[in-house]
Amino acid sequence: MFNRSNRGALAAAVVCVGALTFGTPAAAGAATTSVPSAQNAALTVEAGAGAKGADKPEHKSKGRPDHAGQSGRPDHAGKPGPPDHAKGKDKGKGNGKGPGNGGGGGDAAQCQFTPEGGAAEGAWDRDSLAGVAPDDLRIGNIAAGGGHHSDAEYPDPFPSDPEYREHLASEYSSVTHENFLKWEFVHPEPGVYDFEQADAVVAYAEENGMDIRGHALFWHSQNPDWLEDGDYSQDELREILEEHVRTVVSRYAGCIDQWDVANEIFQDDAEASIRDSDNIWIRELGPGILDDVFTWAHEEDPEALLFYNDYNVDGLNAKADAYYSLITDQLERGIPVHGFGSQTHLSMQYGFDNSYQENLQRFDDLGLYTAVTEIDVRGEVDENDQMSAEDRAGAAERYETVLEACLAVSGCNSFTIWGTLDAQSWVPNTFPGEGDATLHEGDYERKPAYCILQRTLVEHEEGDAAWDADPAFEECRSILQEAGL
Numbered sequence: 285m286f287n288r289s290n291r292g293a294l295a296a297a298v299v300c301v302g303a304l305t306f307g308t309p310a311a312a313g314a315a316t317t318s319v320p321s322a323q324n325a326a327l328t329v330e331a332g333a334g335a336k337g338a339d340k341p342e343h344k345s346k347g348r349p350d351h352a353g354q355s356g357r358p359d360h361a362g363k364p365g366p367p368d369h370a371k372g373k374d375k376g377k378g379n380g381k382g383p384g385n386g387g388g389g390g391d392a393a394q395c396q397f398t399p400e401g402g403a404a405e406g407a408w409d410r411d412s413l414a415g416v417a418p419d420d421l422r423i424g425n426i427a428a429g430g431g432h433h434s435d436a437e438y439p440d441p442f443p444s445d446p447e448y449r450e451h452l453a454s455e456y457s458s459v460t461h462e463n464f465l466k467w468e469f470v471h472p473e474p475g476v477y478d479f480e481q482a483d484a485v486v487a488y489a490e491e492n493g494m495d496i497r498g499h500a501l502f503w504h505s506q507n508p509d510w511l512e513d514g515d516y517s518q519d520e521l522r523e524i525l526e527e528h529v530r531t532v533v534s535r536y537a538g539c540i541d542q543w544d545v546a547n548e549i550f551q552d553d554a555e556a557s558i559r560d561s562d563n564i565w566i567r568e569l570g571p572g573i574l575d576d577v578f579t580w581a582h583e584e585d586p587e588a589l590l591f592y593n594d595y596n597v598d599g600l601n602a603k604a605d606a607y608y609s610l611i612t613d614q615l616e617r618g619i620p621v622h623g624f625g626s627q628t629h630l631s632m633q634y635g636f637d638n639s640y641q642e643n644l645q646r647f648d649d650l651g652l653y654t655a656v657t658e659i660d661v662r663g664e665v666d667e668n669d670q671m672s673a674e675d676r677a678g679a680a681e682r683y684e685t686v687l688e689a690c691l692a693v694s695g696c697n698s699f700t701i702w703g704t705l706d707a708q709s710w711v712p713n714t715f716p717g718e719g720d721a722t723l724h725e726g727d728y729e730r731k732p733a734y735c736i737l738q739r740t741l742v743e744h745e746e747g748d749a750a751w752d753a754d755p756a757f758e759e760c761r762s763i764l765q766e767a768g769l
């Protein structure tokens with residue numbers, strides 16, 4: 285059985301896979317490189333061509349969650365859209381990849397990082413968030429590392445801190461690379477891929493029965509200088525992008541369950557105009573390139589769910605409208621878009637839209653999955669890096685509102701918190717004077733925000749009586765009582 289005690293040992297088994305070097309940035313399909321895999325077996329990566337043309341299975345042995353009893357996504361208005369994600373529903377706590385899980389076609393792409401004997405089946409403790417969530421709702425967090433951590437007074441948490449990894453696996457059923465899958469980390473030089481850190485997170489997730497959200501393939505930020513400052517023609521840029529998408533998606537086919545394919549493509553102006561100046565791809569190639577990116581990713585892993593993802597789409601607003609129009613148009617043309625992710629970086633200094641659920645629902649009504657992909661709720665902090673008691677309670681209530689919205693929308697299948705400990709969070713680094721945005725104190729003690737999520741999940745799944753009576757929830761009952769929640 286998969287439990288808290290053996291999870292630490294598994295988590296420590298971080299694999300190292302070296303950097304891959306391919307011929308030229310634009311040389312799609314030519315180079316083949318062998319590297320050791322997690323199991324020391326030979327692993328072949330084809331740059332650019334990815335798995336295209338290979339013997340690609342159609343379905344993983346898992347499917348779309350169904351926590352509101354809905355029987356599957358509609359067929360995108362009859363268009364040749366995504367595969368049948370209702371097939372092989374995974375009703376277990378696992379990720380559907382291991383033996384006995386799912387029950388789909390059985391012809392799925394095999395994740396090359398799956399341990400011998402199959403991926404672990406998650407079985408979280410009764411009082412963990414993943415342990416009380418519906419079977420079809422993944423509760424996630426990030427594998428913290430990269431970004432500001434490189435220069436901070438502590439090392440990257442994921443690679444360096446076993447306690448951190450153990451905590452992550454004991455609470456969450458899904459993980460997202462905070463920075464390690466972004467272009468500047470994975471594609472540091474033209475034609476050079478460095479998957480070491482990204483692979484380690486994927487292997488860890490497989491060993492711990494966690495799903496993986498891949499972040500991100502197409503973005504205006506955290507791109508390497510060689511790309512942003514390069515002097516490439518349109519044809520070259522298109523080839524570079526295609527090669528990157530195919531190489532990265534095919535490497536993790538069968539492993540990564542959902543991809544943030546296009547991240548933050550609209551601006552925050554009143555018209556929510558498309559980022560045609562700071563997004564190199566849109567600026568140089570036009571917004572039509574988005575069709576290609578989703579299509580390439582889908583070709584490389586037909587079972588992965590492909591998402592748009594953005595911040596400030598926490599309700600019915602101009603930016604969310606822009607996504608709604610764009611995706612509606614793409615679905616009508618058969619582009620394989622499967623999901624809409626609301627990052628949900630909230631601050632107690634700003635109001636919070638009460639149309640959060642309505643917004644998710646309209647994307648659900650299009651036949652899409654939805655996900656809360658990066659939630660945190662920050663506020664002004666004191667000398668102890670804490671918000672006022674009032675703001676803490678308010679932040680907890682925002683977490684609660686967003687989780688309730690996700691639970692109420694049938695295709696909302698993932699709820700990811702962007703950070704574990706405040707000291708490692710992107711928030712204090714980006715917003716000096718703000719913080720307290722995560723669910724745990726510095727010693728992993730639970731905050732009211734954690735406990736309100738636990739209560740929401742327990743009451744949703746098992747009713748008020750279970751929450752009131754079960755000794756497993758005593759810790760959180762008293763934390764919430766003390767916080768007046």
Ligand code: G3I
Binds near residue numbers: 463
């Ligand atoms: O590149 C510089 C480097 O030259 C310098 O030495 C170093 C010193 O701190 O900073 C480096 O930049 C850092 C960058 O990560 C590196 O990739 C920034 O300071 C740092 O703030 C940045 O943070 C990351 C941020 O994305 C960048 O946008 C965070 O760690 C990461 O949590 C955050 O995650 C994003 C999601 O990907 C998308 N949605 C918003 C979310 C929060 O910003």
